[in-house]
Amino acid sequence: QKEVEQNSGPLSVPEGAIASLNCTYSDRGSQSFFWYRQYSGKSPELIMFIYSNGDKEDGRFTAQLNKASQYVSLLIRDSQPSDSATYLCAVTPGGSEKLVFGKGTKLTVNP
Amino acid sequence: NAGVMQNPRHLVRRRGQEARLRCSPVKGHSHVYWYRQLPEEGLKFMVYLQKENIIDESGMPKERFSAEFPKEGPSILRIQQVVRGDSAAYFCASSPIGSPHQPQHFGDGTRLSIL
Numbered sequence: 001q002k003e004v005e006q007n008s009g010p011l012s013v014p015e016g017a018i019a020s021l022n023c024t025y026s027d028r029g030s031q032s033f034f035w036y037r038q039y040s041g042k043s044p045e046l047i048m049f050i051y052s053n054g055d056k057e058d059g060r061f062t063a064q065l066n067k068a069s070q071y072v073s074l075l076i077r078d079s080q081p082s083d084s085a086t087y088l089c090a091v092t093p094g095g096s097e098k099l100v101f102g103k104g105t106k107l108t109v110n111p
Numbered sequence: 112n113a114g115v116m117q118n119p120r121h122l123v124r125r126r127g128q129e130a131r132l133r134c135s136p137v138k139g140h141s142h143v144y145w146y147r148q149l150p151e152e153g154l155k156f157m158v159y160l161q162k163e164n165i166i167d168e169s170g171m172p173k174e175r176f177s178a179e180f181p182k183e184g185p186s187i188l189r190i191q192q193v194v195r196g197d198s199a200a201y202f203c204a205s206s207p208i209g210s211p212h213q214p215q216h217f218g219d220g221t222r223l224s225i226l
Binding site for chain 2: 090100
């Protein structure tokens with residue numbers, strides 16, 4: 001069973017702080033790693049993706065991948081109340097194009 | 112540019128009826144993926160289709176569920192003889208190529224409710 005694990009939260013941070021979201025995966029052959037944001041009752045929205053070890057930055061968002069530890073994270077700098085949502089980690093297992101999702105971490109940014 | 116279009120947005124069926132969910136991918140995208148999100152659960156992969164072909168149906172229930180993506184027209188997810196447990200949000204995603212490195216873009220989903 002190929003699994004993706006996330007802390008369900010809720011994770012609560014004050015406005016302006018750094019939010020750190022973590023994800024581990026069981027399939028060592030996983031190829032790409034995606035972070036989606038999902039507001040309540042809405043569709044998943046792609047935030048970032050990464051497939052090489054290291055950091056990838058896009059604006060206030062940084063994705064970090066450590067394949068040896070089977071760990072991927074998302075940092076959100078200068079968190080805003082509008083960042084309050086559920087963040088979904090997804091991976092493509094080895095030999096597949098499908099996405100395997102974690103259950104998501106609910107983030108609340110307090111004004 | 113229109114994104115992934117799904118309809119209907121909300122669908123109500125009685126037990127035993129059929130449900131048809133439609134998905135039009137982003138223009139130029141020929142790869143479609145269907146996912147299901149049960150209440151308080153994560154998104155689960157159901158099926159991956161390319162025009163006129165089913166590539167991966169490993170997440171499809173063995174009975175009552177089928178999917179197609181014809182040469183012309185939208186992709187259709189069909190659920191026959193619906194039961195209460197089919198109540199969920201069904202999301203379609205598309206990509207221009209079939210690659211594990213290619214991001215998938217999601218539609219707004221169809222919320223299916225079974226009475």
